[in-house]
Amino acid sequence: MTWQERFSRQLVLPELGEPGQRRLAKARVLVVGCGALGSHTAMALLRAGVRQLILVDRDVVELSNLHRVAAYGEADLGLPKAEALRQALMRVDSQASVEARVTHLGPREAEELVPRASLVVDGLDNLESRYVVNDACVKHGVSWIYTAVLATYGMCMPILPGEGPCLRCLFPSPPPAGTLPTCATAGILGPLPAVLGAWQAAVAIQLLVARDEVLPGELLRLDLWSRRWERLEVAGAPDCPCCGGREFEFLESQPPYERLCGDVVQIRPLSPGDLDLEELKERLSRLGEVKLKGGVLVAEVEGVSFTVFPDGRALVKGVGDPARAQALYDRYIAR
Ligand SMILES: [Zn+2]
Structure with missing residues (x-):
């Protein structure tokens, strides 16, 4: 089992080649949230040759997850998602370095883990944690990819601190608790997280091997049911408290x-x-x-x-x- 053989179909791609493949091998990606979106993204990145991953999730695998998460089966029910995903990834590449953290990603954890990562990818199911990740990434200058799925639609935007808009340029403040629909109330189309996870993984690969080709603030929005999609260019907000003012309020406090x-x-x-x-x-x-x-x-x-x-x-x-x-x-x- 050689390196050349494992990645032979990718090494011939002029976009990657051997230099690109080596960059992937050196990268360490932090995956925040290990549900459908996070696990599809992590699996695609590991298979592509990202061999250092940190997985964070606070939850356990439930029966209602199985309709959309390819990495989990019935034997994983009740296992912490981060651990179940680590085991699934190790079955693909037993030599990979995969760290599972069964914890809530609060300010303390974000401050510890974000600076260790080359890149952060999004598998979160709530906006509050994304504001914590956004603050930590802007503060420490680590790129991250915002990706979200709900019902039949999803969106994805790379955030490159210092080069383009951050999450708070797009959504200045979190909405009041309980006003946003969730996957439990609005539902989720099974194949949707796989599509957005694949898109996010492709953007991640490009960021790691050919960063100049990624447009900061390029927002993809798609509806898988109507098969409509659009690409928007989000501009930085001049009065953004986070990337403009460098005030990281979501790293300061945490409700019980x-x-x-x-x-x-x-x-x-x-x-x-x-x-x-x-x-x-x-x-x-x-x-x-x-x-x-x-x-x-x-x-x-x-x-x-x-x-x-x-x-x-x-x-x-x-x-x-x-x-x-x-x-x-x-x-x-x-x-
Ligand atoms: Zn901003």
Whole structure:
């Protein structure tokens, strides 16, 4: 199994050739979010020869993910997505260096991971985390690709700090909580993330091997159902607080809880620590059904589902109100 053989179909491409292939091998790509979009992107990049990847995701694989995520199967249900994706990637290239981080990408994690990356690709399902990524990338001068999918449409825009617009030039402020549709309420067409993931991976490859050919702020918008697409050129906003004013407010603070896609609220402990999940399992098993799989505890108590991670973070499903979710967390999880 030689390098030349593995990449033979790519080495003959004049756009890549051997110099391009070597650049891909040297790159380290940070994949934020390992659902459908992130996993399709990561898989395409690994297969293309990006052999250093950092995967970040806070969630576990659920049955409702399988209609659109090619990397996961039934055996992965309940496994943290970052770990399930790492295993899928290692089956393709056992010599690759793939780091799985099962965590929420907050300011602390963004400040740690973004400077280590040559490039950041988007697999996120919420805008709040994208503002954190955007702040960290502009602050540290790391390029990233904004990509989003919902229902039957998607968009993608490369963000090159110092050379073009950032995410806040496009969307100046996050919309109020609960006003945006999510994949749980609006749905998602199964093949859509594969299309946008492939587009994002192609832009990523070009950024890594032929950066001059990428137009900063070139926004693709497409609707897969009507098969309509358009290319727009987004201009930098002269009054942008992030890339203009270099104010990184999303790296400053973090609310203790937030509403995620679907009827899910994420609770973060005030100071993350190590939780003894075996002990928690024993305590909660008197109140409901509790399982421990892949280092993550899942409990059904009072008709509410808790997914608890070793750092004390929890996803609470079945309660719409974040304050009520926080109260249940305090009652059952935190001591
Ligand atoms: Zn900006």
